[in-house]
Amino acid sequence: MTRISAFFTGWVLTLVSASSAWAQEMPTPSFPVPWQLNLQTPASPVAERLVEFHNFLLVICTVISVIVLALLIWCAIRYNAKANPVPSKNTHNTLLEIVWTAIPVIVLVIIAVPSYRLLYYMDRVEDPGLTIKVIGNQWYWTYEFPDDDISFDSLPLPDDEIDIAAGQHRLLEVDTPLILPTDTDIRILFTATDVLHAWTIPAFGVKLDNVPGRTNETWTRITIPGKYYGQCSELCGIDHSYMPIVVHAVSPEEFEAWRADQLAANDNTPDDANRLAALIQE
Amino acid sequence: MSSGTDFSRRNRRTATTAFVVVAGMVGLTFAFVPLYTLICQVTGLGGTPQVAERNETDVSTQEITVRFDANVDRSLPWDFAPNEASVTINLGAEYLTSYRSTNLSDEAVTGISTFNVTPLKAAQYFTKIECFCFTEQTLEPGQSVDMPVTFYIDPAILEDELANEVQTITLSYTFYRTLDDIPDEEPEIISEADQVITTAQVGSF
Amino acid sequence: MSTTATHAHDDDHNHAPKGISRWLNSTNHKDIGTMYLVFSVVAALVGGGLSLLIRIELGEPGIQVFDVIGEMMGSEAKQFYNVTVTAHALLMVFFVVMPALIGGFGNWFVPMMIGAPDMAFPRMNNISFWLMPPALILLILSGVMGQGAGTGWTLYPPLSGLAGQPDMSVDFAILSLHLAGASSILGATNFITTILNMRAPGMTMHKAPLFVWATLITAVLLLLAMPVLAGALTMLLTDRNFGTAFFDPRGGGDPLLWQHLFWFFGHPEVYIMILPAFGIVSHIVSTFSRKPVFGYLGMAYAMASIGIVGFVVWAHHMYTVGMGVNYRAYFVAVTMAIAVPTGIKIFSWIATMWGGSISFKTPMMWAIGFIFLFTVGGVTGVVLANAGMDIAMHDTYYVVAHFHYVLSLGAIFAIFAGFYYWFDKMTGKVYPEWAGQLHFWTTFIGVNVLFFPQHFLGLAGMPRRYIDYPDIFAEWNMVSTWGAYLTMTSTVFFLIVTLIVMIAGRKSVANPWGDGATTLEWTVASPAPFHTFEDTPDFTGGNPAAHPAE
Numbered sequence A: 001m002t003r004i005s006a007f008f009t010g011w012v013l014t015l016v017s018a019s020s021a022w023a024q025e026m027p028t029p030s031f032p033v034p035w036q037l038n039l040q041t042p043a044s045p046v047a048e049r050l051v052e053f054h055n056f057l058l059v060i061c062t063v064i065s066v067i068v069l070a071l072l073i074w075c076a077i078r079y080n081a082k083a084n085p086v087p088s089k090n091t092h093n094t095l096l097e098i099v100w101t102a103i104p105v106i107v108l109v110i111i112a113v114p115s116y117r118l119l120y121y122m123d124r125v126e127d128p129g130l131t132i133k134v135i136g137n138q139w140y141w142t143y144e145f146p147d148d149d150i151s152f153d154s155l156p157l158p159d160d161e162i163d164i165a166a167g168q169h170r171l172l173e174v175d176t177p178l179i180l181p182t183d184t185d186i187r188i189l190f191t192a193t194d195v196l197h198a199w200t201i202p203a204f205g206v207k208l209d210n211v212p213g214r215t216n217e218t219w220t221r222i223t224i225p226g227k228y229y230g231q232c233s234e235l236c237g238i239d240h241s242y243m244p245i246v247v248h249a250v251s252p253e254e255f256e257a258w259r260a261d262q263l264a265a266n267d268n269t270p271d272d273a274n275r276l277a278a279l280i281q282e
Numbered sequence B: 001m002s003s004g005t006d007f008s009r010r011n012r013r014t015a016t017t018a019f020v021v022v023a024g025m026v027g028l029t030f031a032f033v034p035l036y037t038l039i040c041q042v043t044g045l046g047g048t049p050q051v052a053e054r055n056e057t058d059v060s061t062q063e064i065t066v067r068f069d070a071n072v073d074r075s076l077p078w079d080f081a082p083n084e085a086s087v088t089i090n091l092g093a094e095y096l097t098s099y100r101s102t103n104l105s106d107e108a109v110t111g112i113s114t115f116n117v118t119p120l121k122a123a124q125y126f127t128k129i130e131c132f133c134f135t136e137q138t139l140e141p142g143q144s145v146d147m148p149v150t151f152y153i154d155p156a157i158l159e160d161e162l163a164n165e166v167q168t169i170t171l172s173y174t175f176y177r178t179l180d181d182i183p184d185e186e187p188e189i190i191s192e193a194d195q196v197i198t199t200a201q202v203g204s205f
Numbered sequence C: 001m002s003t004t005a006t007h008a009h010d011d012d013h014n015h016a017p018k019g020i021s022r023w024l025n026s027t028n029h030k031d032i033g034t035m036y037l038v039f040s041v042v043a044a045l046v047g048g049g050l051s052l053l054i055r056i057e058l059g060e061p062g063i064q065v066f067d068v069i070g071e072m073m074g075s076e077a078k079q080f081y082n083v084t085v086t087a088h089a090l091l092m093v094f095f096v097v098m099p100a101l102i103g104g105f106g107n108w109f110v111p112m113m114i115g116a117p118d119m120a121f122p123r124m125n126n127i128s129f130w131l132m133p134p135a136l137i138l139l140i141l142s143g144v145m146g147q148g149a150g151t152g153w154t155l156y157p158p159l160s161g162l163a164g165q166p167d168m169s170v171d172f173a174i175l176s177l178h179l180a181g182a183s184s185i186l187g188a189t190n191f192i193t194t195i196l197n198m199r200a201p202g203m204t205m206h207k208a209p210l211f212v213w214a215t216l217i218t219a220v221l222l223l224l225a226m227p228v229l230a231g232a233l234t235m236l237l238t239d240r241n242f243g244t245a246f247f248d249p250r251g252g253g254d255p256l257l258w259q260h261l262f263w264f265f266g267h268p269e270v271y272i273m274i275l276p277a278f279g280i281v282s283h284i285v286s287t288f289s290r291k292p293v294f295g296y297l298g299m300a301y302a303m304a305s306i307g308i309v310g311f312v313v314w315a316h317h318m319y320t321v322g323m324g325v326n327y328r329a330y331f332v333a334v335t336m337a338i339a340v341p342t343g344i345k346i347f348s349w350i351a352t353m354w355g356g357s358i359s360f361k362t363p364m365m366w367a368i369g370f371i372f373l374f375t376v377g378g379v380t381g382v383v384l385a386n387a388g389m390d391i392a393m394h395d396t397y398y399v400v401a402h403f404h405y406v407l408s409l410g411a412i413f414a415i416f417a418g419f420y421y422w423f424d425k426m427t428g429k430v431y432p433e434w435a436g437q438l439h440f441w442t443t444f445i446g447v448n449v450l451f452f453p454q455h456f457l458g459l460a461g462m463p464r465r466y467i468d469y470p471d472i473f474a475e476w477n478m479v480s481t482w483g484a485y486l487t488m489t490s491t492v493f494f495l496i497v498t499l500i501v502m503i504a505g506r507k508s509v510a511n512p513w514g515d516g517a518t519t520l521e522w523t524v525a526s527p528a529p530f531h532t533f534e535d536t537p538d539f540t541g542g543n544p545a546a547h548p549a550e
Ligand code: HEM
Pocket: C154, C270, C271, C273, C274, C316, C317, C335, C336, C338, C339, C342, C377, C378, C379, C380, C381, C382, C384, C385, C386, C390, C393, C394, C395, C399, C402, C403, C406, C407, C410, C411
C-alpha cells in the first residue's frame, strides 16, 4: 500500500507542476476559423509541404471538374434535340481515344512527382534529439519521455470544466497537455494498450495509428510556439469522440525548464511505482 | 426454360468452375495467414526484423544507436523492462542485451511477446540471432527472468539510399498474457521481498 | 403486375402463378428482380432513416437525439451513435446498392438484354434472394442486441474482437454478412453462367450491351472478393468464439492482417458497387443522345481493367497504419493508375453526347448528374491516393465526402437513373416527367449541399465517426444537415409519387424512348411479359432491336 500512495504523490506532483506552470492561456496558431475551407495553418515543415501540395492538387481537381462540367453544358446547349435534330453516327475516333488516355497519364505523372517527393521527405529525418512515446488507451492518451522516465496520462476535460471565456474549447481540452519544444526534431513512437487509436495533430501534418502490440514511428519539427489540438482518428469505441490531443509547443529553453521540473518530481517517486499502480488500478 | 441437355450441362460446368474459384479463394484467404507472417519476416513489412543463425557481415566503423522499448499489456501482471535503455554499436557488430520480466503476482503466469523495429524501413537490416520473441514464458510467482536478445545491424543499410540516414533504431516488445492463461480473477500483487531473480532459459524463434 | 392465369410456372405459356407462392417460390428473373428492388427500397428506408438521425445529431454541437434514442434502445448514446454509423454503412453497401444494381436491375435486364428466357439457374436465383431478408434481420439484430455492433463497417479488430465488443452483437453482424455474401456468390455464379452461355444466337461478347459487360465483370469481382471477406469474417468469428488468434497478438496473430484481408475485399467491393452503374449510365446516355455508345470496346475494356487493377490497390486504405514507405509508394502508383480507365469512361460518355440529338428526360438528367458528380468524387479519390497527402485526410470528413460523391451521388444516382429509365418496362406505367425532374433537381441540390461542405470539414480537421465535434465546425455541419433535410424531403416526394403512379399511372408503350433505345428489352411489351420472348431473338443478321436509320 505504501507504494501506491507514493505513486499517487508522484503522480499528483507531476500533474500539478504540469498544469500550473504550463497550462495558461496560449495562442493557438492553427485553430480553424468559422467556415474554414482548407487545411489548418501549418506549423511544421511537413505540414507546410502538405498545404502546398494540396493547393496544387486543388487546382488540378478544379480544372478537371470544370472541364467536364463545361463539356456537359456545351453538349446540352449545342447538341440538344432542338439545336441538333439529326444525331451524328460517330462512335470512334482513335486519335481522340489516344489523347484522352495520354493526357490523364501525363496529369497523373505531374501529380506523382511532387507526391513522391513529399512522401519520401516525410519518411526521412536526421537523427532527432528528443523521443516521445504516445500510447492510446480507451479513452485517453499516455505520454512518455522514455529517455527521462517521464510519463503521464492526458485525460479529457468534461464540458462543465471548460472555460470558454478563457479561450478553452469544448471537447478539445485535456488536464495535462503534452509539452514539446519548438525548432527541435522530435521522434514520436506510437502504440496502444487496447484497440486501435490514431494520434494526430493536423497542424504538424502528423497522423499515425496506435496499434496494440506494435510500435510505429514518425517525426515532426514544430515551427511556431503555441497550443495545438488534435482528436483521435481511428474508431476506438464508445468515447472515440472524447479523447482530444493537446500539445503545448514552447521554446527549447522553456522546455528544458519543464523537463527539469518533471525530473525533480520524479525523484520523489519510487522507481516502477508507475507500472505497479497501473496494474493495481486494473 | 429452353433446356436442351447440352445447354444445361454447359451451364453446370460453368457454375462448377465458379464454385471451384470460390473455394479456391477461401482457401487462399486462409493460406494468406501463414503467408502474411512469412512476407513480414522476409520483407520486414510492419517492422519485422530479420532472423539469422549467425552474423556473417563485416563490422563497419559506422555507429548506430539502438533503443530498447518495452510494453506490457494490462492483462499481464508483470514488470517488463529493458536492462539498458539504449546502446550505440558499430554496424555489423553483434550485441547481446537483455530485458527483465518479473512476475508481480502470486500465481504462475505465462506471457508471450510481439515485437517490431522502427523506423520500419530499418527492419530489413536489423537481424536477430537469438531472442525470446513470440516464445511463451512462464514465470512463477515473484520470479524474475533476464531475457537475452542478440542482434546486429547489417551494414548494408548504408547502401540503401532510402534508409541510410537512420541513426537510431528502436526495438520494441509488447508482452501479453497468453490466450490459454487468462485468469479467472485478478491476481494479488506480491511484495518486492518475495521476488527472486533467475536468468532466462533462452527461447528459440 | 403481370398477366393472369394459374398455371405452374415452368411451362411455356405466358402465364404467371398467382398469390404469395408466385413470390416465395419464384424462379422468374423479373419477379426476383422486382423483389430485390422492393427489398432494396425497404433497406434504403432503414439505412436512410439512420443517416437522417446522424445528420440531425450533427446539425449542431452537443448531443441532440442520441441520448433519447440510446435510452430507448437500452444502450449508451455514444455507443448507439457508433452502432448507427456502422449499420448505416452496412445497410447501404450490402442491402441497398448491391441488391438494387445487381439483384434488381441485373436480374431484370441481363437476361432480357441477351435474349435469354431466364437466368441459368432460376431456383438458385430464388435462394440468392431469400438469403437476403434473414441477412437483413440479423443485421438489424446486431444493432439492437446488447451494446450493438459499433465497430464501423470495416469491423477492425481488436475493437470488433472480444476485448472491444464482448457481447453477441458483432457475431450477429458477421453472420449477417456471411448470408449476404453467400447470396452474392450464388448470384454472381448465376450471372456469369447466364452471360457466358445463354446469349442469343449471333450475340458475341463484343456485341453484348455494356450493362451485360458491367454485370459480368461485377460478378467476377464478387466471385473473387466475396470469399475473402467470408474467410476473414470466419476468422473473426472463431477468434471471438472458439479461441483462435488470427487477429490476436496473444496467440501470435496480428490485427493488421484483418485490414489487409478486409480491404483486399473492400476495394473491389467499391467497384462492385459502381461498375453496374457505369453500365446503366452508358445505355441511358446513348439512348437519349440517339447515338450508339462512343468507343464501345474501350468502355468494356476500361471496366475490365478497372476490375483487375482494383485487386492490387487495397492498402491505399491503410496509409496510416504504419507501412514502409516503399509499399506506400507502390500503392500510390497503382491507385492513381485506376484513374486512367475511369477517365476514359467519363470522356466516352461525353463523346457519346457529342454530336447527338439529346433529349433531357429524367433518366438522362440523373445520368448527366452521375457523370459530373462521379468526376468530383474521382478527383478527390486522386487526392487521397497520394499517401503523403492522405496523412491530412485519412479518417476525416474529407474521406466521407469522397466516398459519398462516388456512392451516394454516384451509385445512387445511377440507381435512380435506371429506375426512371426502366420504370415503364417494369411496371407498364408512365412516370410523370415533371415529378421526375423535380425529384432530380431537389436531390441534386440536396446531396451537394449535404456532402460538399464535408470536404471543408475534413480539411479543417474534423474526424469521421464522431458523435460530437468542437464548436468551430458548427457552421458547415449545419449546412450539411440542411442538405440532408432537402434530400429527405425529395425522397419522400419520390416515394409518394411512385406509389401513386404504380397504382394510377397512365399505360406506357413498348418503347417510350424512341430510336435511341436499341437493346432487346425495348422490343417487348411494357410491362415485360412474364415469359419475355415469344421467339428467341437472333443477332446473326445484326441487332434485331436496332431501329432502321432514317
Ligand atoms: C478514381 C478512382 C478512385 C480513387 C483513386 C479512390 C481512392 C480512395 C482512397 C485512397 C481512399 C482511402 C482514403 C482514406 O481512408 O484515407 C478511398 C476511400 C473510399 N473510397 Fe475511393 N477511390 C476511387 C473511386 C471510388 C469509387 C468508384 C468508390 C465506390 C463507388 C469509392 C469508394 C470509397 C469508399 C467507400 C471509401 C472509404 C472506405 C472507408 O474507409 O470506410 N472510391 N478511395
